[in-house]
Amino acid sequence: MTTRREANEPPTTTVIDxxxxxxxxxxxxxxxxxxxxxxxxxxxxxxxxxxxxxxxxLDMMLSIMNGGTWTGEPVYRQGGVLLFAVEGGTxxxxxxxxxxxxxxxxxxxxRMDLPDSLAANVKAxxxxxxxxxxxxxxxxLSGGDPLPALIATARRAHDRFMKEFDLPLVMVAFDTMxxxxxxxxxxxxxxxxxxWADMRRLSDATGAVVVGVDHVGKDDEKGTRxxxxxxxxxxxxxMLLGKKSPEGRVTDTRMxxxxxxxGPGEEEIPFEAGIVQMGQTSTGSTSPRGSSTGRxxxxxxxxxxxxxASRNASNCSAGHWARPSCDGAWSSRPTGKKAWxxxxxxxxxxxxxxxxxxxxxxPATGDxxxxxxxxxxxxxxxxSTNGRRTSRPTRPGTCGPRRRRRSGDHQ
Numbered sequence: 001m002t003t004r005r006e007a008n009e010p011p012t013t014t015v016i017d018x019x020x021x022x023x024x025x026x027x028x029x030x031x032x033x034x035x036x037x038x039x040x041x042x043x044x045x046x047x048x049x050x051x052x053x054x055x056x057x058l059d060m061m062l063s064i065m066n067g068g069t070w071t072g073e074p075v076y077r078q079g080g081v082l083l084f085a086v087e088g089g090t091x092x093x094x095x096x097x098x099x100x101x102x103x104x105x106x107x108x109x110x111r112m113d114l115p116d117s118l119a120a121n122v123k124a125x126x127x128x129x130x131x132x133x134x135x136x137x138x139x140x141l142s143g144g145d146p147l148p149a150l151i152a153t154a155r156r157a158h159d160r161f162m163k164e165f166d167l168p169l170v171m172v173a174f175d176t177m178x179x180x181x182x183x184x185x186x187x188x189x190x191x192x193x194x195x196w197a198d199m200r201r202l203s204d205a206t207g208a209v210v211v212g213v214d215h216v217g218k219d220d221e222k223g224t225r226x227x228x229x230x231x232x233x234x235x236x237x238x239m240l241l242g243k244k245s246p247e248g249r250v251t252d253t254r255m256x257x258x259x260x261x262x263g264p265g266e267e268e269i270p271f272e273a274g275i276v277q278m279g280q281t282s283t284g285s286t287s288p289r290g291s292s293t294g295r296x297x298x299x300x301x302x303x304x305x306x307x308x309a310s311r312n313a314s315n316c317s318a319g320h321w322a323r324p325s326c327d328g329a330w331s332s333r334p335t336g337k338k339a340w341x342x343x344x345x346x347x348x349x350x351x352x353x354x355x356x357x358x359x360x361x362x363p364a365t366g367d368x369x370x371x372x373x374x375x376x377x378x379x380x381x382x383x384s385t386n387g388r389r390t391s392r393p394t395r396p397g398t399c400g401p402r403r404r405r406r407s408g409d410h411q
Contacts, residue, residue, distance in 0.1 A: 035260065041209055044177075045214070063107050067123070083133070151206060214230070237257075253272060255269045
């Protein structure tokens with residue numbers, strides 16, 4: 001039986017615990033990679049198309065798994081990585097093998113740059129078996145409740161890393177967020193905020209930072225594609241930019257620290273991606289694979305093609321680089337697809353290097369060449385008689401010899 005006094009009592013209210021100034025000493029910011037990746041929280045790695053987002057992510061993961069430094073900053077917490085490669089996941093094994101073969105020695109050597117307090121805690125890891133797991137599928141992040149399955153998978157990976165490597169799980173990554181999230185409306189602020197709120201809950205439950213690879217919109221100044229709630233609800237944003245030529249070649253690639261809550265921002269870090277040969281395909285042709293090499297801009301690995309070499313995204317799978325040969329055909333192509341040959345009216349062959357050289361645009365046709373295939377204002381050498389050329393000169397804007405005007409012609 002409820003008494004009159006109990007009925008008149010106000011309902012109880014939960015009081016939130018607070019910290020009082022002077023009772024708690026200030027602590028340093030917990031970093032996974034100082035000034036690059038927080039130890040716990042969320043981060044977006046966004047970039048324009050063909051700016052090596054996955055390669056940069058794998059390069060970052062190599063540094064985390066092996067210790068050392070990344071982009072000049074030390075790794076504070078060495079550990080294992082779990083990657084949900086839902087876009088282009090079939091190429092992860094080959095890309096990782098290329099990174100291990102060509103960039104891992106540099107990452108291991110960077111341990112010499114660590115402070116003594118960090119270098120003493122670095123554990124040696126066998127390159128043939130790294131604390132790395134990946135999956136090519138995951139439940140939709142923006143529909144239903146994906147956290148139970150993600151947390152269970154992350155904890156299983158953490159237990160294996162601790163048992164076999166004595167290293168914790170420190171990063172969970174999604175490549176890409178557009179495919180993993182499957183948002184109904186990418187411009188919806190409510191969906192974007194809920195998505196990254198769930199990712200923060202995943203970080204708190206696993207003790208690992210959550211990184212999402214995303215795309216940049218048409219205007220790179222506006223940042224990550226879709227709603228601004230994506231960048232508003234994360235702790236850090238790294239953006240990959242570059243200059244894209246009409247044929248699709250990307251140059252001047254660089255990483256920009258667009259947002260860093262607890263660290264310096266507005267910093268640009270240039271990088272380049274090299275071309276490496278990784279064995280042969282089932283057809284017997286070489287299978288080149290690009291990897292982020294961390295070399296300074298303007299340099300290239302010995303034996304790699306010159307700056308004029310380009311890649312063919314339509315005939316090669318994600319990450320494959322096609323090296324054009326002097327006969328005008330691509331030396332690497334997947335099985336079952338015809339070799340693509342550049343139109344002879346647009347490209348000419350060079351005999352000195354394995355690359356294509358565009359011809360000079362013609363003011364007469366405007367399509368890059370003349371009908372005769374020669375540069376504007378030049379004439380064909382068809383032989384000589386007593387040191388004199390027998391061919392008639394061509395007028396600019398025409399494609400044949402000069403015709404003598406007859407008496408009946410009008411001006």
